[in-house]
Amino acid sequence: MDPFARRKMIAQVQVEQQRLLPEHEEATRTTIEMLRTSTGHDDAGLVPCLNLAYLLGVKNTYGDDRLMALALSVANWATTAVNDLARHTGRSPQQIIDQYETDIIADREDLA
Template identity: 85%
Template sequence: MDPLAHRTMIAQVQVERQRLLPEHEEATRTTIDMLRTSTGRDDPASVPYLNLAYLLGVKNTYGDDKLMALALSVANWATTAINDLAHHTARTPQQIIDHYETDIIADRESPT
């Protein structure tokens, strides 16, 4: 990326972060609710549907800004969870991601 494009992107990220900051607390609460609903399920195939229901509910009820704040919150939680898992399993975050990526590829290539 050329330096001007990089500076422009950084500036845009900073503006958006400031704009979405007021949504942070509610997005965190929604993330916690969504994770409590989705984790530990007996039927892991239902998880994408439950998560999508939360995302659509936020989008349809509150609009794109709150959806973006929720997406940012979920991404931050995922990053923290990967870092914690890596720390507790003596692996690098990249190794954790590689493991899940390999599982996804294997699932996609396996006959159903």
Template identity: 60%
Template sequence: MDADATDDELEREERRALFAEVHAERDRLLPLRAEATRTTIELMRTNTGRTDEPDLVPYLNLTYLLTIKRAYGDDQLMAFALSLANWAVASIDELAKLTGRTAQQIVDRYETEIMAAREASDED
């Protein structure tokens, strides 16, 4: 067996192991999904109207994260993070459809804006 075949076999095994871990973790967190979704909706309703104050939004979001972690622990925090990630992906896809752009173009735009804001903040 050559080195490339061995490397491919190792990569496949690593992917299988990772997939098994992800599947097991998903099953373990699944009972927390309903509460995580309710918390996500609450955060979205509370914080989306605050984007005119972009420096405030990260603090509001971090407050939610710390509150969840302290009140419910790491598992609920992980379920909440998963819920937020799912909402973010769906929202970006929907925005792309509505604007006639690709999802990648939407992500690129926000990445550019974040980098520009960070540079402006560093200059202050």
């Protein structure tokens, strides 16, 4: 990315962060609620349905800004979870992600 495009992207990110800041607290509460509902299920197929129901509920009730804030919150939680798992297992975050990616590829091949 050229320096001008990079500066423009950073400026846009800063503007969006400030704009979405009022949504942060509610997005965090919704993320916690969604994770409490979605985790601990033996049926892996149920998890995407539960998560999608939350996302659609937020979008339909509160609109795109709250949905964007929720997506940002979930991404931040996922990043923290990967970093924590890496630290507790002695692997790098990249190794954790590589393992998930390998598992997804294997699952896809099993379905084919």
